[in-house]
Amino acid sequence: MSICDLKLGDIAYIHSISGDNKLKKRLMSLGCTEGAEICLKNCAPFGDPLVVTMRGCDFCIRKKDAKNISIK
């Protein structure tokens, strides 16, 4: 399950990040580490990109990239 499968307002915990190394490193340095809380907060009018909250900050991320963040 990835954060794309969440509904607006849902909260989940990061399991792992796959895919592009650069993206992975970036997400990790922003605090997207195993066990961290993540919330799907909002999305753009056509459903992509998504707005997620991690460690108190809102970020927007494309669905394509978000698919790589698996949650538990």
Place this chain on the structure above:
Amino acid sequence: MKTAALIGNPNVGKTSLFNSLTGSDQYVGNWAGVTVEKKEGFMDDDFKIVDLPGIYAMDAFSEEEKVAKEFLLSKEADLIINIVDASNLERNLYLTMQLMEYKIPMLLVLNMIDSADSKGIKIDYKLLSEKLGMTVVPISASKGIGLAELKVLLAGGDFLSRVNDNDFHMQNELEIYSYINSILSVCVKRNDAKSFSLTDKIDKVVLNKYLAYPVFLGMLWLIFQFTFSWAGQPMAAYLSYLVDDILVPSLRILLSGSSPWFSSLIIDGVIGGVGSVIVFLPVILTLFLGISILEDSGYMARAALIMDKAMRKMGLSGKAFIPLIVGFGCSVPGIMTARTLESEKDRKLTALLVPLMSCNARLPVYALFAAAFFPGNESIAVFSLYIMGILLAFILGMLFKNTLFRKSEEPFLIELPEYKCPELKNLLRHTWDKGKGFLKKAGTLIFAVSVFVWLLSNFSFNGMTDINSSFLAGIGNFISPVFIPLGFASWQNTVSLICGLMAKEVVLGTMGVIYGGNLSSAILSNFTGASAYAFMVFVLLYTPCVSVIATMKKEFGSRMAVFSVTYQLALAWIVSFLVYRIGLFIIK
């Protein structure tokens, strides 16, 4: 002299602090050769502060991170001033942990303590300082709280600064964040009642499924109205009145005693060239004021979010939409706005496409030709040109994306900052920075080109002559065969297009001088319907004016400038050719 590097996450008030520390009489210089700026300023003459770009981590992925890393590795800095957002220490301290590895003395500045306070976040500064092993200074740069203490501290050099004790080796992000959390759990008390913040409320409207685009268009409309109807353009019109009706006549009287060539050089050459560009200063200033407001308020990130889907089709991220929109006003600020984009690839691709957005200067040319050749259908004729520019930008965006800029798509990851009220002081500073650059260019490059074109149009090998036998006419005759397939080959049209390189409205001015008399009837006898439309298309697409070329060179270097010029010339020729040939079938 001591040098301090000011470093922190984006959006934590770094520039605000930089400006307060260095004061108004700072020296701010763009460092040559890099695409991302670092600024330097002085506090008390003997303390240099270098403002590094805002970054989240020291991983050297982005241009910004590279600049910061290189500077710290150069050992130039005696001190790191790490500024962090007090209301989001968890993420901000990640960079702090990475900075510790550089073994440079460090001072932690907690900014925005007022907003942290209002969010119910209570921080034990003393304990935090103990745990981190470095002096912690709580401030609020925008409210002026704690700045005096910070200055005294910096000047005295009397602070606790842990220079990496050897036990600091964190393997991965998870470990670092766990360490940060272990510190914060004892130093920070937060009032956990999750309130629905103002930012969330605004986002509910601004990102709403149905309202998002109307709100976005409304904001753009306001900025454009402000620039082109309410403030910028009227001021520009007044400036242009001052130049044309006050300055020029009085100069004519003043110069009546001097030789005619000299007065022509000053009035037709210098004033004609530099003056016609300078009058756009108010337009540039007001447009940038509006854009700075959008930027500082935090709305820009939302605009990028809602435009991302469309922009991805041409290989760009949502953020690139703003420079393109600005390009409808003028390509110069459009290309300058491209600076705000994340990756070098995005900046370059955007800058190449910006000139295809039909700028204001081209409108007078369309207006004249459309009225003369397509009476009754003027607005359709003009509108079709704007649409053509947008369509070509899309097509070329897709083409460049798959050829020139064939690197992997940058991950699109932007922070949506909290909304805040822009500070007037910062707005004015941003705006003036842009204006200053523009004035500098007008005083140097445009001045030189103006004089050069004046020389060419007034001289031949036999000395001073009239325009019909000048160097300029010679050049026009030499080049004009190129335009035979496009239907508008004559030395007059060629020279007009060449002079249009100064600024596209000069195309009309030059035609006015060369053809003389009533311009509408002159072009009616020199063009056909098909060649007139082809000419308009050529004006839309051909090489941007010198200001744009100069900006392109300043921002991206000569190779990009040359490429931009060549591809647009080729594009203009090909599209005009097609338009003319198709036009011949339709308009007999």
